[in-house]
Amino acid sequence: MGEPIIQVDDLYKSYGAVEAVRGVSFAVAEGEVFGLLGPNGAGKTSCVEILEGLRTPDRGKVRVCGLDPETSGDQFKEKIGAVLQSTALPDKLRVKEAIELFAKFYRKRANTDELLRRFQLDEKRDAFYSHLSGGQKQRLALAMALVNDPEVVFLDEPTAGLDPQVRREIYDIIEELKRGKKTVLLTTHYIEEAERLCDRVAIVDHGRVIAEGTPRELKQKSAGTTRIEVRLARPLSDGMLGRLDGVASSREFEGMYVLHSARPPQTIVALVKQLEAENNELQSLEMFSPSLEDVFIELTGRRLRE
């Protein structure tokens, strides 16, 4: 990696007794899409809001485009764009007015009509903010994040709460940013999002980065195992699953057993035999190829959305 455009060193942030960020460090290269992946409350938003200059860190060093977000003022704000997790606009503000209004605050401005077309908001240009759907509001937020043609774009959970189709539309937009070589820092708790969009991912849990790398590198950490999720009629005896042929690890989550197996066919045969012997019934069985979810489970013993 060349000179990083975002550099975070040993970052700490607490809210009263709650330590939201505990020694986070990472770097993002220019033109890279970097993801902070973690469950809700992991400290992702605190990190990104410190990088946006909206929060003051307790400790640690942060540089974005070579500037300190906290002290660089307008010079810093000119260089970044952001979609915040919790924000809104006045109900009676029209779509085009919102983009034009925010564009006027910057020295460098993108073309409003082009943004409206690019984000499929052309037909809604005169609609009030309160009349937009969730997806349209999010597309508007993305358009507003680009009104100053920023060097770095921060996207904090840009698809949270949106239905799958709208989420895919947002993915297309982010992929377009990626093709345009924009530096993007994205926070998410969706595995699919991180795997599809990010060049590199940092997995964050309890305020710490617990793994970092490209999605492929991270998935290789789960040792090429396949995840098998089974539901049974009755609970199993302790440790039985771990002794099955090919099983690398096994855990129970809310009545469901999750196995990681290097040899799935053998594991399934062994499981069925064992269930027959114990007079137990298989209610469901699903198999998944290795994903970042598996990496998270292996590292934390929990599922990402617990």
Place this chain on the structure above:
Amino acid sequence: MNALKHTWTLTKIRIRLAMRNRAFFFFSLAMPLIFLVGAVVFFGRHTEWVGYILGAMLTTTVMGSFWGLSVQLVTFREQGILRRFRLPPVGAGPMLASSILSNYFMALPVVVIEILVCRWVLHMQSWGNLWAIFVLVTIGSATFSSLGLIVASVTNTMQETQMINNLIWMAFLFLSGATIPLAIFPQWMQRVALFIPAQYLATGLESAATKASTPYEVLEDFLALALGFWVAFEVSRQLFRWEPEAKLPRRAKLWVLAALVPFLLFGTWESVWGTRLNRVNTNYQTLRMTPSGARQSPADK
């Protein structure tokens, strides 16, 4: 330079947003005119009193900015709208100044309508001194808007804002002389009123409307309001919060006391050396002694 440009940009959009809000039309345009109609019914043909009523009406209209701005700012903060404005290079100054300016520009047409209705419909005996009225309306609007912005900064929820607003608003309304003539209050209450910002606006506007006082003659009222505006705006800038969860430290609320300092100074000066209360009482008695007023003053009704 950028701050001025951003202030103007925000002012224009705020005016546009207000014009799309039905509540704004009711509270800012319809309500004052309803009060004026009420005044017509109440005063009948006592034209000598119309200037006095105009002063009171203008005071209430100008003071209305206090309510509107605090409620709007708290709503914007609670809804997370303010935090979106924190990302671009816009500081607290343009955000606050644009609130004050937009409020002022929206109050001006109402002021003009009130003056025209008083002169043409209620047959006010003269135009008063329009220049002095304009100066006082301008500085008064800025002062009360700034006081509203302070309330918005020290309260965390809409409920808190409305509670505090109600308390202050009552004091403004009843101790300024804008609703009940100050002259009919006991002496001690009149003295308390000298420390109320609204008093300076009400007395100045009454004087400009009834006696056609020049800007120079209402200089003291202007200075009290101007100093009050300067301090209140600075305090509101210091206390301004973008984030809904950013709670104000308790000691920061002491800043609020600073906003009262100009009126404490002017109130003390008036109590010891001033002639304001004499003028207020004399003006009221003079009106009562006019032919129609002698028969029955509004307060005696």
